[in-house]
Amino acid sequence: MAIAEFHMFDDREALAEGLANRLAQTIKLGIDENQFASVALSGGATPKAMLQRLGARLSADDREMMYLALVDERCVPHDDPRANRTMIKTAAGFDDHPESEFLPLYRDGLSAKEAARAASDKLADDEELPFDVVTLGMGLDGHTASWFPASSGLAQAVDPAADDLVVAVTGDTLKEDRVSLTMPAIQGAHLIVLHIEGADKRDVLNVALDDGPADAMPIRHLLRHPFANLEVYWAP
DSSP states (O other), rough: OOOEEEESSSHHHHHHHHHHHHHHHHHHHHHHHHSOOOEEEEEESSHHHHHHHHHSSSOHHHHTEEEESSSEEEETTTTSSSHHHHHHHHTTTTTTTGGGGEEOOOOTTHHHHHHHHHHHHHHHHTTTOOOOEEEEOOOSSSBBTTTTOOOTHHHHOOOOSSSEEEEEEEEETOOOOOOEOOOOHHTTSEEEEEESSHHHHHHHHHHHHHSSSSGGGGHHHHTOOOOOOEOOOEEE
């Protein structure tokens, strides 16, 4: 299993503080060493408090030296409140981040496949891999990013040898099509964080760490990757 460290906190506020500090330190170290840092962030309700704290720890100069990507996105207009783009940029204070240094994954008017192709080409052209930081969440079904069980695109998304860095994800259980980073875009990051909260998510992680088919709980593909530097941050 590829869990490098398991960080447990007494409550979610302490987790948000601790993880924001860790990410800010990692980003600043990347800037110090390479004059630039590349970061891929996940949306959803869980990371909002942490992202607000992270934004407060980054200076204007830090922001100018960052490449910001989304881990995954719903195929909805960019101003839709369900869009990860909207939540992440607002919570972390990246509203004015230059579009040239931002990978939104989905663009209005494109199909999921068209958006995935455009984002994959841009990420390859931008040459920002490996990411300094990737943050991930996990659902009760064991999905991470937009790697959903039984979804179209899952096999391509989790293939460590896939050519594409971004893939379209569709399926009958999804409310809308999605676009997601693939394993090759995530696996080499200097720091991969799995941010989960609650006893139910801890139980899901424990099950995912057991034997069983990886596609049934797609987080297993990352947990079983031999070189992914994955750290878990959890609070009840």
